Amino acid sequence: MLRAQIEECVADIFQAVLGLKLERGTNATRSSIAAWDSLKHVEIIFMLEDELSIEFSESQMAEIDSVEKLIDAAWAKYEA
Amino acid sequence: MKHDVNVIGHGFRLRPIGDADAEFVLSLRGNRDKSRYLHPISGGLEGQLRWLSAYYSRPGDYYFVVEKISDGNSEGLISIYDVREIEKTAEWGRWILVPGSIAATESAWLIYRVAFEHLELSSVVCRTVADNAQVVSFHESCGIRRRRLMEQYFEFGGVRSDAIEHQVQLEDWAEISTKLERLAKGIARRTPRD
Numbered sequence: 001m002l003r004a005q006i007e008e009c010v011a012d013i014f015q016a017v018l019g020l021k022l023e024r025g026t027n028a029t030r031s032s033i034a035a036w037d038s039l040k041h042v043e044i045i046f047m048l049e050d051e052l053s054i055e056f057s058e059s060q061m062a063e064i065d066s067v068e069k070l071i072d073a074a075w076a077k078y079e080a
Numbered sequence: 081m082k083h084d085v086n087v088i089g090h091g092f093r094l095r096p097i098g099d100a101d102a103e104f105v106l107s108l109r110g111n112r113d114k115s116r117y118l119h120p121i122s123g124g125l126e127g128q129l130r131w132l133s134a135y136y137s138r139p140g141d142y143y144f145v146v147e148k149i150s151d152g153n154s155e156g157l158i159s160i161y162d163v164r165e166i167e168k169t170a171e172w173g174r175w176i177l178v179p180g181s182i183a184a185t186e187s188a189w190l191i192y193r194v195a196f197e198h199l200e201l202s203s204v205v206c207r208t209v210a211d212n213a214q215v216v217s218f219h220e221s222c223g224i225r226r227r228r229l230m231e232q233y234f235e236f237g238g239v240r241s242d243a244i245e246h247q248v249q250l251e252d253w254a255e256i257s258t259k260l261e262r263l264a265k266g267i268a269r270r271t272p273r274d
């Protein structure tokens with residue numbers, strides 16, 4: 001899978017969970033999106049894990065606070 | 081009040097607060113960023129111990145520490161209070177977690193379990209400062225549909241703020257519990273008990 005496909009996957013998940021259309025290249029952060037609350041964060045993480053057959057650690061879940069960090073973390077897991 | 085309610089979840093548990101937790105309370109509630117939507121505390125450690133002493137004799141008030149099961153570390157604080165035994169209602173709050181904690185979902189699930197399983201209440205409310213958008217969103221993400229605006233409800237430092245009140249009734253609980261527990265189990269896989 002290419003990184004661009006992961007970006008697309010993340011965009012689809014944000015649309016499904018938050019009802020938010022991510023513009024390509026925008027680095028939205030948790031603090032800038034009110035709807036990206038603690039519960040939605042867990043749902044986003046779980047959906048991405050299911051889609052990519054990866055699993056984030058507890059610390060990674062806590063550290064991911066932006067779209068860019070989510071994509072980077074998913075890409076790193078996927079490539080590993 | 082002094083109580084012995086302990087609720088064990090999948091990755092986290094709630095246990096009664098004690099004097100030994102006073103410094104932890106100070107460290108959390110002294111964090112201006114984390115505590116800006118809570119009433120300020122004062123008097124340092126002595127003040128906190130005096131507060132706890134008064135709390136121990138306050139009926140219908142259950143204050144908990146959120147603890148991670150795998151290592152016993154304190155991850156936050158949460159309470160259910162204003163328990164009215166005749167009306168079978170209460171309010172929960174005083175909810176604050178250490179930065180980076182992933183206990184939010186499960187701690188909410190556990191406090192609702194206290195409400196509906198231990199205290200056998202019919203309904204429980206949570207009132208959130210309206211500006212605390214992510215916590216307001218959290219309650220709605222739980223599936224809570226009953227909400228109302230309480231204008232000028234809170235006062236912090238002489239400034240009044242609106243509150244959003246979310247209410248869960250017993251008939252709503254099963255569906256909300258299923259959702260929260262499913263997520264709590266998924267989170268707990270990363271915080272193994274052994």
